[in-house]
Amino acid sequence: QGTSKINQLGHLEIGGVDTVELAKQYGTPLYVYDVALIRERARSFKNTFESLGVPYQVAYASKAFSSIAMVQLANEEGLSLDVVSGGELYTALKAGFPPEKIHFHGNNKSIDELAMALEANIGCIVIDNFYEIDVLSSLCRQMNKKVAVLLRVTPGVEAHTHDYITTGQEDSKFGFDLHNGQIEKAIELVKNQSHLQLLGIHCHIGSQIFGTEGFVLAAGKIFGKISIWKEKFQFVPKVVNLGGGFGIRYTKEDDPLPMNVYVEKMVEVVKGHSEKLQIPLPEIWIEPGRSLVGDAGTTLYSIGSQKVVPNIRKYVAVDGGMSDNIRPALYQAKYEGALANRMNDECSETVSIAGKCCESGDMLIWDLSLPTVKAGDILAVFCTGAYGYSMANNYNRIARPAVVFVENGEARLVVKRETYEDLVSLDLPLKAEVGQP
Numbered sequence: 001q002g003t004s005k006i007n008q009l010g011h012l013e014i015g016g017v018d019t020v021e022l023a024k025q026y027g028t029p030l031y032v033y034d035v036a037l038i039r040e041r042a043r044s045f046k047n048t049f050e051s052l053g054v055p056y057q058v059a060y061a062s063k064a065f066s067s068i069a070m071v072q073l074a075n076e077e078g079l080s081l082d083v084v085s086g087g088e089l090y091t092a093l094k095a096g097f098p099p100e101k102i103h104f105h106g107n108n109k110s111i112d113e114l115a116m117a118l119e120a121n122i123g124c125i126v127i128d129n130f131y132e133i134d135v136l137s138s139l140c141r142q143m144n145k146k147v148a149v150l151l152r153v154t155p156g157v158e159a160h161t162h163d164y165i166t167t168g169q170e171d172s173k174f175g176f177d178l179h180n181g182q183i184e185k186a187i188e189l190v191k192n193q194s195h196l197q198l199l200g201i202h203c204h205i206g207s208q209i210f211g212t213e214g215f216v217l218a219a220g221k222i223f224g225k226i227s228i229w230k231e232k233f234q235f236v237p238k239v240v241n242l243g244g245g246f247g248i249r250y251t252k253e254d255d256p257l258p259m260n261v262y263v264e265k266m267v268e269v270v271k272g273h274s275e276k277l278q279i280p281l282p283e284i285w286i287e288p289g290r291s292l293v294g295d296a297g298t299t300l301y302s303i304g305s306q307k308v309v310p311n312i313r314k315y316v317a318v319d320g321g322m323s324d325n326i327r328p329a330l331y332q333a334k335y336e337g338a339l340a341n342r343m344n345d346e347c348s349e350t351v352s353i354a355g356k357c358c359e360s361g362d363m364l365i366w367d368l369s370l371p372t373v374k375a376g377d378i379l380a381v382f383c384t385g386a387y388g389y390s391m392a393n394n395y396n397r398i399a400r401p402a403v404v405f406v407e408n409g410e411a412r413l414v415v416k417r418e419t420y421e422d423l424v425s426l427d428l429p430l431k432a433e434v435g436q437p
């Protein structure tokens with residue numbers, strides 16, 4: 001995948017850098033990102049739109065992995081940015097990301113977060129509910145600001161994916177319902193607010209989706225309403241944002257489509273509907289997260305203890321776990337792994353990779369084939385670039401790992417490893433005079 005290969009020492013190399021050296025230099029666990037692969041993914045989305053000659057925006061969904069360097073990389077590649085909290089917005093602004101290319105999502109943005117977005121003059125706010133229309137319009141009046149908005153709809157399309165990460169079905173906390181008049185009410189309210197400029201419609205039908213059918217259905221439902229909107233409110237969307245959710249290959253069982261196929265299908269469908277309705281072709285926006293950074297990330301761990309349960313299995317423990325990758329515990333997500341320091345050794349045993357957290361559910365990979373594993377070996381777990389660091393936590397007061405970008409034979413530390421001092425830095429003592437370590 002990407003620039004990964006096996007070097008002369010039999011070590012895993014990414015971006016021209018020996019991962020065993022990275023583990024030595026920066027310690028483990030360590031997230032390593034193949035920058036060239038992120039660039040390639042970004043360019044492939046953009047080039048597909050360019051070659052089809054349609055107006056578009058590709059926004060990186062920064063919830064997949066947000067850091068100053070990552071946001072700057074997204075900017076270098078000419079992406080827009082989707083943020084969903086004051087923290088992600090702050091990161092983007094700190095990184096110098098152009099505010100006019102930032103889109104702000106979320107089903108419960110606070111007044112402070114909305115004020116921060118207006119203050120920064122960001123590109124658009126994706127309004128999720130009636131409460132937000134109220135809060136945002138009164139804030140705009142108070143602050144004397146105008147802002148472009150999209151309305152998020154729930155198209156009632158269920159993507160085939162894990163329940164926890166499906167957001168497009170009818171029974172959803174997100175967006176205005178499309179089928180029962182909610183969206184029409186929202187359009188009317190926004191149209192009556194001179195401070196809000198209604199740009200278009202947004203939907204997101206789920207994550208880790210392998211087919212194009214869900215997007216086709218969702219677009220069909222949205223376009224099915226446009227003649228009503230046009231007639232009743234003289235509203236024709238200038239922007240149709242079909243969200244993210246394009247699936248990637250975590251293991252051999254996953255069978256994703258090449259990314260251009262999603263884009264080509266979306267463009268075909270949106271063009272078809274627009275021609276039929278005789279409306280100008282709207283800008284097509286998408287917001288991929290996982291598919292931009294997921295397979296570019298690899299986590300390096302050091303192997304420690306082992307336990308054999310006779311006739312059942314061998315547990316091999318690493319120095320991280322659900323604190324740096326909660327996806328197996330939360331979604332039963334599956335990953336592949338290999339020994340980065342012995343890539344050419346024959347696989348000779350099947351082991352299960354355990355984390356170090358005090359919880360039986362803290363298992364990273366069940367039944368992985370590896371060469372006979374020794375303490376000190378470096379385990380590389382692949383495809384951890386999305387929702388790995390961004391969902392990392394301090395359970396058991398485990399410090400979060402560092403993040404390194406590699407490209408053209410060079411490594412750059414982009415997020416420092418947390419220290420024990422960082423872990424207690426927000427704590428205050430029970431009594432004023434105690435608490436010094």
Ligand code: LLP
Pocket residue numbers: 061064082105165167204206207208243244245246287288289290291327331386387
């Ligand atoms: N746009 C919206 C409105 C979203 O809610 C999401 C993801 C995306 C874009 C980006 O989706 P992507 O292209 O990354 O699939 N923590 C889960 C994934 C949750 C996704 C939530 N929304 C996981 O680890 O699988």
